[in-house]
C-alpha cells in the first residue's frame with residue numbers, strides 16, 4: 009500500500025496481475041456437469057428410440073424448447089439478481105389468449121404483435137415496480153400476479169380457447185421455417201446470443217450480478233439498483249410475451265389455460281444450468297443447456313409413449329433434485345431467508 | 352493545510368424510525384488535514400460518514416463542500432463532489448472479481464460494452480502502484496482474505512482521486528506492515544491537499560497521522576481538539592466521558 013513500488017518496475021507486476029485465468033478456471037463447473045448429463049440423456053434417447061435422432065424430431069425439439077429458452081434467458085437475469093418471477097406462465101397464457109381475441113376482433117397482425125409484446129412488458133414492469141420501488145419481495149409480488157394475470161385472461165375468454173384464422177400473418181409466423189428450423193427456434197437462438205452479451209459484457213449485466221451478491225454495495229457504488237431490478241423483471245415479462253405470441257401462432261389458438269406450470273419448467277432449466285438461486289452467479293450458456301435438457305426429457309418420454317401426465321411429475325422431481333445439488337454445501341437457510349425477505 | 356474549509360457539517364440529525372442515531376453533529380475539515388473521528392461503539396460515526404458519502408440521507412442540518420451548500424440524494428452525488436469513502440463493511444460484491452469491484456459503477460466501456468481488457472489492465476496498475484497483495488485481478492472478491500478485501504476497498508476509494516477521503520476503520524483487519532502502509536498513504540494523500548477523515552479504535556494511530564480529533568458521543572459531536580493538546584489518557588477520557596460522569600456524580 010505505498011505509492012512507490014519497492015521492488016522492480018511496476019509494469020511486470022501489473023501484467024502478471026491482469027493475466028487472464030485459464031479456460032478451465034473460468035468454466036462454471038455446474039454447467040459443465042449439466043452439459044455432460046445432457047449429452048448422456050441425448051445418447052440414451054438416441055439409442056432407446058429410433059425416431060429421436062431424426063432431423064424432423066430434432067427440429068421439432070428445437071421448437072418445443074424455444075419458449076422455455078426465451079423466457080429462461082430473461083429469468084437468468086432475474087434469478088442472478090436474487091429475484092424470482094413466478095408469473096411468466098400466466099403472462100404467456102394472457103398474451104396468447106388476448107392476442108387471439110384481438111385478431112378475432114379484426115385487428116391487424118402487426119398491431120397485435122406489438123400489443124402482445126407491450127402486454128408482456130407491461131406485466132413485467134408492474135412486477136418490477138412493486139418489487140423494486142415498493143420493497144415487496146419478488147416471490148410475493150409474482151405469486152400474486154401469477155393468480156391475477158391468468159385470472160384476467162380467464163375472465164375475458166371465459167376459459168374458452170380462441171381460434172386464430174390460419175390466413176393471418178400472425179398464424180403464418182407459426183409455420184415459418186428457415187433451414188428446416190421454425191421461427192421460434194431461431195428467435196430462441198437470437199435471444200440467447202443477446203442474453204449472453206447483455207449479462208457478461210455490459211454494465212447492466214455486471215450490476216445484475218452485483219445486486220444478487222450484495223445489493224447495498226452496488227447501490228453505494230452509485231448505481232440505480234431499483235431501475236436495474238425493475239428492468240430485469242420487465243425483461244422476463246417481455247420474454248413471456250414473446251413466448252406467448254410464438255405459442256399461440258404455433259398452436260393456431262390462444263388459451264387462458266395454456267402454459268400451466270411453465271414457470272417451473274423455466275426455473276428448472278435456469279437452475280439446472282448452474283445459475284445460483286441465491287443470486288450473484290448466472291450463466292446463459294447454462295440456461296441453454298438446461299432448457300435443452302428439460303425439453304429433451306419431455307420430448308423423449310413422449311416418443312417412448314410414456315403417459316404425458318408423467319412429464320410434470322418428472323419435471324418437478326428434477327427441479328427439486330437440481331435445487332438440492334445447487335444448494336449442497338451452502339445450506340437451505342440462506343435461500344429461504346433470501347426468498348422470503350428480499351425486496 | 353489551508354484555512355479554507357473543505358467540508359462543513361452543521362447540526363446534522365438522522366433517525367432510523369425511533370432510533371435517533373445523529374442528534375445534531377458539527378464537523379469541519381480543511382484541505383490537507385487529517386481529522387480523527389472517535390467515539391464509542393454506536394456513537395454514530397459510520398452513520399455520519401454515510402451521510403457525507405450520500406449513502407444515507409440526513410433529516411436536518413447542513414452540508415457544505417468547498418463553501419457551497421449541497422444535498423446528496425444518492426452516492427453518485429457525493430462522488431461528483433469528489434468525496435471518496437471506504438465503508439466499515441467495505442461494500443464489495445463477493446461474486447465479482449477484483450477488477451470489477453475496483454471499477455463498480457464506473458466500468459470502462461467500448462461502445463455499449465464493458466472493456467474488460469482495459470479494466471483489468473487499469474486495475475492491475477492501481478493495485479501494483481499501491482502494492483496491494485492479491486494474486487490476480489480476476490480473482491473473486493469472496494475468495495480473498497479479510498485484509499486483502501480491505502486493501503482492495505482502500506485502493507478503490509483512493510483510485511477516484513478524491514478531494515475528501517473517508518476511511519471508516521480501514522485497518523481493522525490488517526497486519527502490522529499493511530497498517531503502516533495505510534498510515535503512510537494517509538500522510539501522502541494529505542500532503543497532496545486531500546482532506547482525510549479517519550475513524551479508528553487504534554488510538555495510537557491517531558497520534559501518528561491526525562492533526563485534529565473530533566469526538567462523538569451518543570449522536571452528537573462533543574469535542575474538537577487539536578492533537579497537540581491531547582495524550583492517550585485525555586483522549587480515552589474524552590471518548591468515555593469519564594470526566595463529565597465524575598463531575599455529575
Ligand SMILES: Nc1ncnc2c1ncn2[C@@H]1O[C@H](COP(=O)(O)OP(=O)(O)OP(=O)(O)O)[C@@H](O)[C@H]1O
Nearest residue numbers: 367370372390391392393394395396397398399439
Ligand atoms: N440502518 C439503520 N437502522 C437502524 N438503526 C441504525 C441504522 N444504522 C445505524 N443505526 C443505529 O445508529 C447508531 C449509530 O450507529 P453507527 O454505525 O453510526 O455507530 P458507530 O459510531 O460507527 O459505531 P462503531 O464504532 O461500532 O462502528 C447505532 O445505535 C445503530 O444501531
Ligand SMILES: [Mg+2]
Nearest residue numbers: 396397398439
Ligand atoms: Mg462504525
